[in-house]
Amino acid sequence: MDMDRIEEATRSLDPTDPESMRTILSGDLFTPQLTEDQEVTLRRLETLLALVEGLGGRRLRTAPATCLPHPR
Structure with missing residues (x-):
């Protein structure tokens, strides 16, 4: 997994917006490369x-x- 991508995604995460969490989790962020x-x-x-x-x-x-x- 690309830890830099995960870190960047969590920085851009808005905790007050559930849709931003859904967007991050539905992507290929946790797919191993x-x-x-x-x-x-x-x-x-x-x-x-x-x-x-x-x-x-x-x-x-x-x-x-x-x-x-x-x-x-």
């Missing part, structure tokens, strides 16, 4: 997961052929 390193790591994890999923699918398709007898 990914760093560049986190985005790179996320892409690598997504790629790894796709590879594992593909390998698992291939194993599931080929395993019965190696374990079950073929009709003659």
Whole structure:
């Protein structure tokens, strides 16, 4: 979270105006922002997961052929 943005938003908050509080809370103020390193790591994890999923699918398709007898 960007603490500077939160601090600035609380400074501009009018305690007598409930709408200003609603506006601050309905925005993306408390949404975490990914760093560049986190985005790179996320892409690598997504790629790894796709590879594992593909390998698992291939194993599931080929395993019965190696374990079950073929009709003659």
